[in-house]
Amino acid sequence: MVLFAAAQNAMAQAHVEISRQSQEEEVAALDAVGRAIGTLRDAIERSPLPRGRATLTELSGGGLPPASLLIGWREVPDDSMPGTYATSVVDILALADELLKQHRAGQAVRAVTRHRGRPNEVAFVRWLSYIARHKNLRLKHGTLAAWCNVATESVLDAKDVEVILRNTPKPLKAPPAPR
Known part of the structure; x- marks a missing residue:
C-alpha cells in the first residue's frame, strides 16, 4: 500500500514537472x-x-x-x-x-533536463525513486521500471532506469507544501 501511494505521488509530481514552463521562461517571468x-x-x-x-x-x-x-x-x-x-x-x-x-x-529541482524524448518516464522514475528513498523503501531498478511501465504505458527496463538515475543533474527535493 505504501508503494502504491508513493507511485500515485510520483505520478502527480511528474505531471507537475512536465507541465512547468521552460527554465528560461520561468527565470524571465x-x-x-x-x-x-x-x-x-x-x-x-x-x-x-x-x-x-x-x-x-x-x-x-x-x-x-x-x-x-x-x-x-x-x-x-x-x-x-x-x-x-x-x-x-x-x-x-x-x-x-x-x-x-x-x-x-x-523551487523544485527539475527532474527532466535531459531525455527530452520521454519526459513522462524520466520524471516518474526520478520522483518514485526519490519518494521511495525517503520512505525507506529499497526499490531495485527493475521494480522502478515495472511501476513506470504501468503508470506511463511505456517500455523501460532496469538498464533504462539506471541510465535515467545516473544522468540526473541534481538531487530532487520535496515540493513546497500547499498553503
Missing part, C-alpha cells in the same frame, strides 16, 4: 515580477504620495472574522488603535520581494 515590484516601490518613494497618513479599512472573507487594517502609501504611524493592523503599500512590496526570493530558493 520571475525576473519580470521582481522588476515590477522594484519599479512600483521606487515610483511610490519618488512620488508626492503622502507619508505618515493612512486609511482605515475592514478586511473580511474566507469565513474569518473581519480585521481592521490601517493602510497608507508609506511610513504608516505605529500608534494605531488596539486590534488594528497597520502597514503600507511599500511594506507590502518589500514583503512581496522577500516572498519572491523565497519562491526562487524553494
Whole structure:
C-alpha cells in the first residue's frame, strides 16, 4: 500500500514537472515580477504620495472574522488603535520581494533536463525513486521500471532506469507544501 501511494505521488509530481514552463521562461517571468515590484516601490518613494497618513479599512472573507487594517502609501504611524493592523503599500512590496526570493530558493529541482524524448518516464522514475528513498523503501531498478511501465504505458527496463538515475543533474527535493 505504501508503494502504491508513493507511485500515485510520483505520478502527480511528474505531471507537475512536465507541465512547468521552460527554465528560461520561468527565470524571465520571475525576473519580470521582481522588476515590477522594484519599479512600483521606487515610483511610490519618488512620488508626492503622502507619508505618515493612512486609511482605515475592514478586511473580511474566507469565513474569518473581519480585521481592521490601517493602510497608507508609506511610513504608516505605529500608534494605531488596539486590534488594528497597520502597514503600507511599500511594506507590502518589500514583503512581496522577500516572498519572491523565497519562491526562487524553494523551487523544485527539475527532474527532466535531459531525455527530452520521454519526459513522462524520466520524471516518474526520478520522483518514485526519490519518494521511495525517503520512505525507506529499497526499490531495485527493475521494480522502478515495472511501476513506470504501468503508470506511463511505456517500455523501460532496469538498464533504462539506471541510465535515467545516473544522468540526473541534481538531487530532487520535496515540493513546497500547499498553503
